[in-house]
Amino acid sequence: DAGITQSPRHKVTETGTPVTLRCHQTENHRYMYWYRQDPGHGLRLIHYSYGVKDTDKGEVSDGYSVSRSKTEDFLLTLESATSSQTSVYFCAISQGEGSGNTIYFGEGSWLTVV
Protein backbone atom coordinates (compact mmCIF):
# COMPACT_ATOMS: atom_id res chain seq x y z
CA ASP A 1 0.00 0.00 0.00
CA ALA A 2 1.60 3.25 -1.17
CA GLY A 3 -0.84 5.44 0.74
CA ILE A 4 -2.71 6.79 -2.29
CA THR A 5 -6.32 7.89 -1.99
CA GLN A 6 -8.48 9.05 -4.87
CA SER A 7 -11.73 10.97 -4.51
CA PRO A 8 -14.43 10.75 -5.54
CA ARG A 9 -14.34 7.08 -6.46
CA HIS A 10 -17.47 7.32 -8.57
CA LYS A 11 -19.10 10.36 -10.14
CA VAL A 12 -21.81 11.06 -12.68
CA THR A 13 -21.86 14.57 -14.07
CA GLU A 14 -23.52 16.49 -16.87
CA THR A 15 -21.87 17.69 -20.05
CA GLY A 16 -20.41 21.15 -19.66
CA THR A 17 -19.93 21.07 -15.89
CA PRO A 18 -16.53 21.35 -14.23
CA VAL A 19 -15.20 18.32 -12.38
CA THR A 20 -12.20 17.97 -10.07
CA LEU A 21 -10.65 14.68 -9.08
CA ARG A 22 -8.31 14.56 -6.13
CA CYS A 23 -5.31 12.35 -5.52
CA HIS A 24 -3.88 12.35 -2.01
CA GLN A 25 -0.69 10.60 -0.91
CA THR A 26 0.75 10.23 2.55
CA GLU A 27 4.40 9.33 1.82
CA ASN A 28 5.86 12.58 0.47
CA HIS A 29 6.63 11.29 -3.04
CA ARG A 30 7.71 13.96 -5.50
CA TYR A 31 6.39 12.41 -8.71
CA MET A 32 2.66 11.98 -9.23
CA TYR A 33 0.69 11.06 -12.35
CA TRP A 34 -2.81 11.06 -13.76
CA TYR A 35 -3.73 8.36 -16.29
CA ARG A 36 -6.99 7.53 -17.95
CA GLN A 37 -8.03 4.03 -18.96
CA ASP A 38 -10.37 3.31 -21.84
CA PRO A 39 -11.26 0.07 -23.63
CA GLY A 40 -8.83 -0.57 -26.47
CA HIS A 41 -6.40 2.14 -25.35
CA GLY A 42 -4.88 0.81 -22.18
CA LEU A 43 -3.57 3.48 -19.83
CA ARG A 44 -2.68 6.87 -21.26
CA LEU A 45 -0.90 9.67 -19.46
CA ILE A 46 -2.83 12.91 -18.98
CA HIS A 47 -0.51 15.02 -16.83
CA TYR A 48 2.21 14.46 -14.32
CA SER A 49 3.93 16.44 -11.60
CA TYR A 50 7.53 16.41 -10.43
CA GLY A 51 7.10 18.70 -7.47
CA VAL A 52 4.95 21.42 -5.96
CA LYS A 53 3.76 23.68 -8.76
CA ASP A 54 5.82 21.67 -11.29
CA THR A 55 3.64 19.90 -13.83
CA ASP A 56 3.84 18.76 -17.43
CA LYS A 57 1.53 17.43 -20.11
CA GLY A 58 1.10 13.86 -21.18
CA GLU A 59 -0.19 12.43 -24.44
CA VAL A 60 -3.90 13.15 -23.83
CA SER A 61 -3.86 16.45 -21.94
CA ASP A 62 -6.40 18.40 -24.04
CA GLY A 63 -9.43 19.35 -21.94
CA TYR A 64 -7.64 18.74 -18.64
CA SER A 65 -5.72 20.91 -16.22
CA VAL A 66 -3.85 20.01 -13.05
CA SER A 67 -2.61 21.70 -9.94
CA ARG A 68 -0.24 20.76 -7.18
CA SER A 69 -0.06 23.31 -4.40
CA LYS A 70 1.01 20.78 -1.76
CA THR A 71 3.23 17.71 -2.03
CA GLU A 72 0.46 15.41 -0.91
CA ASP A 73 -2.30 16.54 -3.30
CA PHE A 74 -2.51 16.39 -7.09
CA LEU A 75 -5.76 17.67 -8.56
CA LEU A 76 -7.12 16.90 -12.01
CA THR A 77 -9.76 19.28 -13.38
CA LEU A 78 -12.05 18.89 -16.34
CA GLU A 79 -12.98 22.50 -17.05
CA SER A 80 -16.08 21.59 -19.07
CA ALA A 81 -16.75 17.88 -19.08
CA THR A 82 -17.58 16.12 -22.35
CA SER A 83 -18.86 12.62 -23.03
CA SER A 84 -15.46 11.67 -24.46
CA GLN A 85 -14.04 12.17 -20.97
CA THR A 86 -16.12 9.34 -19.58
CA SER A 87 -13.38 7.06 -18.35
CA VAL A 88 -11.61 5.53 -15.39
CA TYR A 89 -8.97 7.85 -13.98
CA PHE A 90 -5.98 6.53 -12.09
CA CYS A 91 -3.54 8.46 -10.01
CA ALA A 92 -0.05 7.05 -9.51
CA ILE A 93 3.12 7.86 -7.62
CA SER A 94 6.76 7.03 -8.23
CA GLN A 95 8.78 5.84 -5.29
CA GLY A 96 11.82 7.72 -6.53
CA GLU A 97 12.75 10.37 -9.02
CA GLY A 98 10.58 9.82 -12.08
CA SER A 99 9.35 6.73 -13.85
CA GLY A 100 12.68 4.99 -13.41
CA ASN A 101 11.36 3.74 -10.12
CA THR A 102 8.55 1.53 -9.02
CA ILE A 103 5.14 3.02 -9.80
CA TYR A 104 2.08 2.48 -7.59
CA PHE A 105 -1.52 3.26 -8.49
CA GLY A 106 -4.50 4.49 -6.58
CA GLU A 107 -7.78 2.60 -6.75
CA GLY A 108 -9.26 4.65 -9.59
CA SER A 109 -12.09 7.13 -10.09
CA TRP A 110 -14.98 6.13 -12.34
CA LEU A 111 -16.33 9.21 -14.13
CA THR A 112 -19.43 9.21 -16.31
CA VAL A 113 -20.36 12.32 -18.28
CA VAL A 114 -23.98 12.30 -19.47
Place this chain on the structure above:
Amino acid sequence: GIQVEQSPPDLILQEGANSTLRCNFSDSVNNLQWFHQNPWGQLINLFYIPSGTKQNGRLSATTVATERYSLLYISSSQTTDSGVYFCAVDTGRRALTFGSGTRLQVQP
Protein backbone atom coordinates in the same frame (compact mmCIF):
# COMPACT_ATOMS: atom_id res chain seq x y z
CA GLY B 1 6.99 7.67 -29.64
CA ILE B 2 7.84 4.22 -28.45
CA GLN B 3 5.50 1.35 -29.34
CA VAL B 4 4.70 -1.29 -26.73
CA GLU B 5 3.00 -4.44 -27.98
CA GLN B 6 1.69 -7.24 -25.81
CA SER B 7 0.71 -10.72 -26.85
CA PRO B 8 -1.52 -12.57 -26.81
CA PRO B 9 -4.34 -10.04 -26.36
CA ASP B 10 -6.54 -12.68 -24.74
CA LEU B 11 -5.78 -15.95 -23.01
CA ILE B 12 -8.01 -18.57 -21.43
CA LEU B 13 -6.46 -21.22 -19.19
CA GLN B 14 -7.58 -24.05 -17.01
CA GLU B 15 -6.57 -23.79 -13.40
CA GLY B 16 -3.12 -25.32 -12.90
CA ALA B 17 -1.83 -24.51 -16.38
CA ASN B 18 1.26 -22.44 -17.11
CA SER B 19 1.43 -19.43 -19.40
CA THR B 20 3.85 -16.95 -20.93
CA LEU B 21 2.92 -13.36 -21.72
CA ARG B 22 5.12 -11.30 -24.01
CA CYS B 23 5.90 -7.59 -24.22
CA ASN B 24 7.81 -6.16 -27.18
CA PHE B 25 9.00 -2.57 -27.34
CA SER B 26 10.29 -0.60 -30.28
CA ASP B 27 13.10 1.42 -28.72
CA SER B 28 15.63 1.38 -25.92
CA VAL B 29 14.15 1.67 -22.47
CA ASN B 30 15.51 2.54 -19.05
CA ASN B 31 13.25 0.14 -17.25
CA LEU B 32 10.17 -2.00 -17.59
CA GLN B 33 7.41 -2.82 -15.13
CA TRP B 34 4.64 -5.42 -15.11
CA PHE B 35 1.23 -4.74 -13.59
CA HIS B 36 -1.81 -6.87 -12.87
CA GLN B 37 -5.27 -5.32 -12.99
CA ASN B 38 -7.72 -7.47 -11.09
CA PRO B 39 -11.41 -7.81 -12.04
CA TRP B 40 -12.25 -5.00 -9.59
CA GLY B 41 -9.98 -2.60 -11.45
CA GLN B 42 -7.13 -2.40 -8.98
CA LEU B 43 -3.65 -2.09 -10.53
CA ILE B 44 -0.90 -3.96 -8.73
CA ASN B 45 2.78 -3.62 -9.49
CA LEU B 46 4.22 -7.10 -10.04
CA PHE B 47 7.78 -6.46 -11.15
CA TYR B 48 10.25 -3.68 -11.69
CA ILE B 49 12.60 -5.37 -14.15
CA PRO B 50 14.89 -3.33 -16.43
CA SER B 51 16.90 -6.44 -17.25
CA GLY B 52 17.48 -9.99 -16.10
CA THR B 53 15.08 -12.30 -14.30
CA LYS B 54 13.06 -11.95 -11.12
CA GLN B 55 10.73 -14.33 -9.37
CA ASN B 56 7.91 -13.80 -6.93
CA GLY B 57 6.13 -16.97 -5.95
CA ARG B 58 4.44 -18.49 -9.00
CA LEU B 59 5.26 -15.47 -11.13
CA SER B 60 8.54 -14.67 -12.77
CA ALA B 61 9.66 -12.14 -15.34
CA THR B 62 12.57 -11.84 -17.72
CA THR B 63 13.63 -8.76 -19.65
CA VAL B 64 16.14 -8.88 -22.50
CA ALA B 65 16.67 -5.18 -23.07
CA THR B 66 19.12 -5.65 -25.95
CA GLU B 67 16.46 -7.59 -27.88
CA ARG B 68 13.62 -5.32 -26.73
CA TYR B 69 11.28 -7.77 -25.10
CA SER B 70 10.10 -8.99 -21.74
CA LEU B 71 8.28 -12.15 -20.70
CA LEU B 72 5.99 -12.79 -17.77
CA TYR B 73 5.60 -16.41 -16.68
CA ILE B 74 2.68 -17.62 -14.64
CA SER B 75 2.97 -21.14 -13.32
CA SER B 76 0.22 -23.30 -11.81
CA SER B 77 -2.35 -20.63 -12.57
CA GLN B 78 -5.19 -19.93 -10.15
CA THR B 79 -8.53 -18.23 -10.66
CA THR B 80 -7.19 -15.26 -8.70
CA ASP B 81 -4.65 -14.70 -11.49
CA SER B 82 -7.48 -13.60 -13.78
CA GLY B 83 -7.46 -10.03 -14.98
CA VAL B 84 -5.40 -7.91 -17.33
CA TYR B 85 -1.61 -7.86 -17.36
CA PHE B 86 0.14 -4.71 -18.53
CA CYS B 87 3.75 -4.02 -19.25
CA ALA B 88 4.97 -0.44 -19.14
CA VAL B 89 8.28 1.05 -20.20
CA ASP B 90 10.27 4.08 -19.20
CA THR B 91 12.20 5.90 -21.91
CA GLY B 92 13.60 8.59 -19.66
CA ARG B 93 10.72 10.98 -20.29
CA ARG B 94 9.56 10.90 -16.69
CA ALA B 95 6.42 8.80 -17.24
CA LEU B 96 5.65 5.23 -18.24
CA THR B 97 4.19 4.17 -21.58
CA PHE B 98 1.81 1.22 -21.33
CA GLY B 99 1.01 -1.63 -23.64
CA SER B 100 -2.61 -2.49 -24.35
CA GLY B 101 -2.53 -5.51 -22.07
CA THR B 102 -3.18 -9.25 -22.08
CA ARG B 103 -6.55 -10.31 -20.71
CA LEU B 104 -6.22 -13.59 -18.81
CA GLN B 105 -9.12 -15.74 -17.72
CA VAL B 106 -8.36 -18.76 -15.53
CA GLN B 107 -11.21 -21.22 -15.38
CA PRO B 108 -11.71 -23.62 -12.44
